[in-house]
Amino acid sequence: MFESVDLPSDLDGRRQWAQTMSACYETKTTETFLTEMVTTALPGQVTLVSSFGTDSAVLLHLLSRIDQNIPVQFLDTKRHFGETLRYRDQLVQHLGLSNVTTLFPKADLLTEKDPEDMLFHTDNNLCCYIRKVEPLERALSGYDAWISGRKRHQALTREDLPLVELESNGRIKLNPLVAWTHEDIENYFTDFALPHHPLEEDGYLSIGCMPCTDRVKPGEDRRAGRWKGLSKTECGIHMPISMGENI
Ligand code: SF4
Incomplete structure (x- = not known):
C-alpha cells in the first residue's frame, strides 16, 4: 500500500516525485496505480482528459470503477465527427460518469483566426493551438495532475514514455496505459463488454477531428490516419506548440 x-x-521536488512514482508502480497493476494516485497520492488534484476515441472507453471504465465523479475533460474542437459526440454521450451514460466537462475554443479566436473553418488546411499548428491547446490549458487550471491515455506502442515518439512524468509547467501527467498493447x-x-466507437469498424483506428482523420489501411500504424500525408503527428497537447506572435 502506498504511503x-x-x-x-x-520543480526539482516534483521531478523526483514523478521518478519515484514511476519506479514504484511500473510493476503494479493499472488498477492499483490509478486507485492509489486518485484516492491517496493526488486526491482532488487530478483530472482525465479524454478524446472519446477508439481506446478511450478503457481508461474511462477503469476510473469509473474508482470514482464515477472523477473530473473528465473533453475538448470539443467543433471539428469532431458527429459519431464522436454521440459516442461521448453513450459512454457517459453507460459508465455513470457524473463530472464530465466539455471545453470549447474561444469564440473570438475562431472569428479572428479561422472564420471559414479552414485553418487546418493552411496552418494546422495554429488550428490545433486554438482548438485544443488553449482550451486544454483552461481545463487543467486548478489541477496539479492529469491523466492521458497514451501508450508506448503507438509511435516512436512515445516509446520512452514514463508512467509518471513532469511537464515543463510543473504539472504532473499520469500515463496509466503506457505498457498496454492493442491486444x-x-x-x-471484450471482458467488460464496452461499446466501441462507431467509426472503428469503418477503418478509423485513431480518431481526432474530421478534417484531419482518415481511414487506416491494412498493415498501417493505427495512428496513420491522423494528419495523413503530413509530417505532423501530434496535436500539441502532449508536445505543446508555441505560437509566438501568431496568436
Ligand atoms: S486536428 Fe485538425 S481540425 Fe482539429 S484542431 Fe488540429 S488542425 Fe484543427
Whole structure:
C-alpha cells in the first residue's frame, strides 16, 4: 500500500516525485496505480482528459470503477465527427460518469483566426493551438495532475514514455496505459463488454477531428490516419506548440 507523500511544490521536488512514482508502480497493476494516485497520492488534484476515441472507453471504465465523479475533460474542437459526440454521450451514460466537462475554443479566436473553418488546411499548428491547446490549458487550471491515455506502442515518439512524468509547467501527467498493447485494449473491451466507437469498424483506428482523420489501411500504424500525408503527428497537447506572435 502506498504511503502518501505530498506532491512537492517545487520543480526539482516534483521531478523526483514523478521518478519515484514511476519506479514504484511500473510493476503494479493499472488498477492499483490509478486507485492509489486518485484516492491517496493526488486526491482532488487530478483530472482525465479524454478524446472519446477508439481506446478511450478503457481508461474511462477503469476510473469509473474508482470514482464515477472523477473530473473528465473533453475538448470539443467543433471539428469532431458527429459519431464522436454521440459516442461521448453513450459512454457517459453507460459508465455513470457524473463530472464530465466539455471545453470549447474561444469564440473570438475562431472569428479572428479561422472564420471559414479552414485553418487546418493552411496552418494546422495554429488550428490545433486554438482548438485544443488553449482550451486544454483552461481545463487543467486548478489541477496539479492529469491523466492521458497514451501508450508506448503507438509511435516512436512515445516509446520512452514514463508512467509518471513532469511537464515543463510543473504539472504532473499520469500515463496509466503506457505498457498496454492493442491486444490488451481489445481484451479489456471484450471482458467488460464496452461499446466501441462507431467509426472503428469503418477503418478509423485513431480518431481526432474530421478534417484531419482518415481511414487506416491494412498493415498501417493505427495512428496513420491522423494528419495523413503530413509530417505532423501530434496535436500539441502532449508536445505543446508555441505560437509566438501568431496568436
Ligand atoms: S486536428 Fe485538425 S481540425 Fe482539429 S484542431 Fe488540429 S488542425 Fe484543427
